[in-house]
Amino acid sequence: MKAAQAMVKCLEQEGIKVVFGYPGAAICPFYDALSESGIRHILVRHEQNAGHAANGYARITNRPAVCIATSGPGATNLITAIATAYMDSVPMVVITGQVSSDQIGRDVFQEADITGAAEPFVKHSYLVKDASAIPRIFKEAFYLAGTGRKGPVLIDVPVDIQNVDIDFNYPKSIEMRAYKPSSKGNNLQVKRAAEAVALAKKPVICAGGGVFSADACNEVLELATKADIPVVTTMMGISCIPGSHPLNMGMIGMHGVKSANLAVNKCDLIVLIGARVGDRAVRSPSFLEENAKIIHIDIDPAEIGKNVKVDIPIVGDAKLILNQILEIIPKLEHREWINELLALKNAPAFEKRADGVVNPKLFVSKLAERMPDDTICVADVGQNQIWTCNFFCMRGGRFLTSGGMGTMGYSIPCAVGAKLASPETPVVAICGDGSFQMQMMELATICQHDIPLKIVIMANNRLGMVHELQKNLYKGNTTAVFLDGSPDFIKLAGAYGIECERVSSEDEIDGAIERLVSAKGPYLVECRVSPDEKTL
Amino acid sequence: MKHTISILVENHAGVLSRISGLFSRRGFNIDSLAVGVTDDPSVSRVTLVADGDDYMVEQLEKQLNKLVDVIKVRTIPQEELISRELLLAKINAPAEKRSEIMTIAEITGAKVVDITTSTITLEISDRTEKLANFEALIKPYGIKEMVRTGTIALQRGADAIKK
Numbered sequence: 001m002k003a004a005q006a007m008v009k010c011l012e013q014e015g016i017k018v019v020f021g022y023p024g025a026a027i028c029p030f031y032d033a034l035s036e037s038g039i040r041h042i043l044v045r046h047e048q049n050a051g052h053a054a055n056g057y058a059r060i061t062n063r064p065a066v067c068i069a070t071s072g073p074g075a076t077n078l079i080t081a082i083a084t085a086y087m088d089s090v091p092m093v094v095i096t097g098q099v100s101s102d103q104i105g106r107d108v109f110q111e112a113d114i115t116g117a118a119e120p121f122v123k124h125s126y127l128v129k130d131a132s133a134i135p136r137i138f139k140e141a142f143y144l145a146g147t148g149r150k151g152p153v154l155i156d157v158p159v160d161i162q163n164v165d166i167d168f169n170y171p172k173s174i175e176m177r178a179y180k181p182s183s184k185g186n187n188l189q190v191k192r193a194a195e196a197v198a199l200a201k202k203p204v205i206c207a208g209g210g211v212f213s214a215d216a217c218n219e220v221l222e223l224a225t226k227a228d229i230p231v232v233t234t235m236m237g238i239s240c241i242p243g244s245h246p247l248n249m250g251m252i253g254m255h256g257v258k259s260a261n262l263a264v265n266k267c268d269l270i271v272l273i274g275a276r277v278g279d280r281a282v283r284s285p286s287f288l289e290e291n292a293k294i295i296h297i298d299i300d301p302a303e304i305g306k307n308v309k310v311d312i313p314i315v316g317d318a319k320l321i322l323n324q325i326l327e328i329i330p331k332l333e334h335r336e337w338i339n340e341l342l343a344l345k346n347a348p349a350f351e352k353r354a355d356g357v358v359n360p361k362l363f364v365s366k367l368a369e370r371m372p373d374d375t376i377c378v379a380d381v382g383q384n385q386i387w388t389c390n391f392f393c394m395r396g397g398r399f400l401t402s403g404g405m406g407t408m409g410y411s412i413p414c415a416v417g418a419k420l421a422s423p424e425t426p427v428v429a430i431c432g433d434g435s436f437q438m439q440m441m442e443l444a445t446i447c448q449h450d451i452p453l454k455i456v457i458m459a460n461n462r463l464g465m466v467h468e469l470q471k472n473l474y475k476g477n478t479t480a481v482f483l484d485g486s487p488d489f490i491k492l493a494g495a496y497g498i499e500c501e502r503v504s505s506e507d508e509i510d511g512a513i514e515r516l517v518s519a520k521g522p523y524l525v526e527c528r529v530s531p532d533e534k535t536l
Numbered sequence: 537m538k539h540t541i542s543i544l545v546e547n548h549a550g551v552l553s554r555i556s557g558l559f560s561r562r563g564f565n566i567d568s569l570a571v572g573v574t575d576d577p578s579v580s581r582v583t584l585v586a587d588g589d590d591y592m593v594e595q596l597e598k599q600l601n602k603l604v605d606v607i608k609v610r611t612i613p614q615e616e617l618i619s620r621e622l623l624l625a626k627i628n629a630p631a632e633k634r635s636e637i638m639t640i641a642e643i644t645g646a647k648v649v650d651i652t653t654s655t656i657t658l659e660i661s662d663r664t665e666k667l668a669n670f671e672a673l674i675k676p677y678g679i680k681e682m683v684r685t686g687t688i689a690l691q692r693g694a695d696a697i698k699k
């Protein structure tokens with residue numbers, strides 16, 4: 001069969017049901033073959049969003065998802081999405097068309113060295129030179145993307161190669177002598193960790209995005225309950241245990257909450273699970289080193305000791321390691337310590353805002369209350385993101401955001417992917433008026449493919465977070481953060497035939513949320529917010 | 537401190553650019569890098585000399601290990617290091633200086649690989665420090681051109697870095 005058909009067969013073998021992409025000449029043989037398969041193709045309106053949609057799909061299924069672009073500008077448009085997935089360790093297989101192999105290197109029309117350009121942001125990449133290697137390359141790509149520390153893998157396929165006839169045999173096994181992801185934790189280290197936890201007076205668990213990659217949410221909760229340990233999360237770890245759980249002290253870091261940051265500052269032992277101690281999460285790793293014993297569980301050995309010196313490192317799969325620990329750890333109690341933190345976690349009081357605007361924290365908090373327990377909530381980047389992180393109380397479900405890269409324009413395409421991965425689950429995307437305008441072309445994708453998303457725009461007519469930064473750190477010299485010239489979002493949604501409404505006073509909140517939640521199709525709410533509303 | 541690191545890699549296209557890209561990206565300072573195929577044609581061996589503290593070497597090793605094409609990484613302990621670098625130098629050598637230069641060559645263990653009426657080209661293979669000494673000795677005659685390979689190294693003893 002043609003190599004292009006083989007590529008599609010590979011995807012079928014990997015159980016791929018939905019792909020996201022945007023065609024062009026160099027990937028046409030593949031599209032030709034794809035149209036004859038049962039795989040559903042979602043045409044996005046910009047390649048970056050194909051990447052973000054695959055990202056959302058992958059994070060919900062916890063398996064590699066696929067996005068596709070043509071050569072040159074199609075491929076380079078994907079780079080931000082590839083980097084976003086890389087920073088958050090999201091498994092993706094990225095397929096790009098390339099100019100004909102005999103033309104490579106001559107700067108021909110729509111030629112871009114995408115394997116070179118994406119090199120810093122991929123776990124691995126392939127430029128296919130021999131069509132018969134396609135089954136092996138695809139097998140390896142899915143394996144690499146979805147095992148160990150997950151991440152994006154790029155396959156660049158020249159257009160002539162896609163047209164070569166090959167024998168199709170999908171390999172059953174992988175032979176990669178240089179790639180051996182670790183799995184179980186070293187028993188001795190596990191024992192040391194369990195002993196240290198048993199000795200601690202003020203232990204805390206810090207859960208990061210790795211907990212989801214390892215499918216270890218239940219184990220985190222089990223450990224927390226059995227050993228009576230409070231849990232804090234990084235932004236990437238939000239929703240690994242419900243926000244409403246009495247042991248959950250909230251998100252740590254620069255934009256985190258008091259109860260969580262105090263837990264980290266006052267603890268005598270911290271168990272980092274799939275959290276890389278990023279600069280936004282832990283501002284002063286040396287303080288932590290001096291004051292607490294540090295246990296670090298991570299699948300990536302390179303994360304151990306990278307940002308913080310660790311007392312007990314355990315490399316491996318968090319689910320397996322936590323189960324190993326659970327087997328030997330006794331039941332413990334830390335009531336006094338937990339009560340100390342709970343005292344800081346009092347119910348939020350929402351200040352009233354003047355008419356014309358609403359308190360965004362109140363809005364997201366009410367929205368969270370009204371959405372079903374299993375809701376997938378996607379936050380964009382900016383103030384809207386932090387309001388959502390801290391006030392959209394997840395009772396189950398899944399919280400998604402671009403944590404490592406902080407990529408504006410992530411929420412709606414990610415929500416598209418998440419919804420297609422889990423069609424029965426309600427999905428809400430919350431974004432700013434700046435970030436909305438980086439992704440509003442995807443309203444068409446939602447309409448074309450009947451994807452009933454719920455969208456909230458926090459409209460402050462500012463690049464709010466930067467505006468605030470300039471006010472605080474640049475002597476109030478606010479510049480280039482005014483979004484005058486923005487369209488009327490309600491008319492815009494109307495132009496797409498999407499139901500929508502504007503909320504500009506507190507007494508409108510409940511009704512709007514009711515309609516948003518019960519809408520059968522896509523629904524958009526624009527929330528008017530004061531430009532001086534604070535992030536925290 | 538200088539560290540000598542040996543890396544076995546799959547002999548695939550693009551490996552070298554992945555390795556060198558990693559250095560600049562992660563801010564590692566590399567003194568030299570040498571690559572060549574091993575007795576197994578599917579495997580190449582990279583020797584790299586880097587300057588930095590223990591944290592840097594640990595990170596360098598770990599980040600290298602993450603590359604899918606990297607089979608094995610090992611830092612060779614300083615006291616067990618056998619290292620060599622090859623140097624070729626074309627030196628100004630008018631007739632009256634020739635015998636002086638030949639004496640230097642003899643003492644340092646350099647070989648004459650080419651000679652003209654006005655130049656001598658010498659070849660020497662030794663440890664990096666020794667080459668610095670050699671360079672200092674020939675410098676006064678005028679070096680027209682000089683080229684070095686970068687260090688290659690093995691570890692003393694019967695132990696070997698396996699695939």
Ligand SMILES: Cc1ncc(C[n+]2csc(CCOP(=O)(O)OP(=O)(O)O)c2C)c(N)n1
Nearest residue numbers: 382383384406408432433434435463464465
């Ligand atoms: C692609 C991209 N460009 C720039 C930034 C820098 N940035 C961070 S937050 C922010 C403002 C976002 O404005 P908006 O979407 O309106 O959200 P708000 O903060 O007002 O809620 C900007 C520009 C970014 N994170 N991503």
Ligand SMILES: [Mg+2]
Nearest residue numbers: 432433462464
């Ligand atoms: Mg805004």
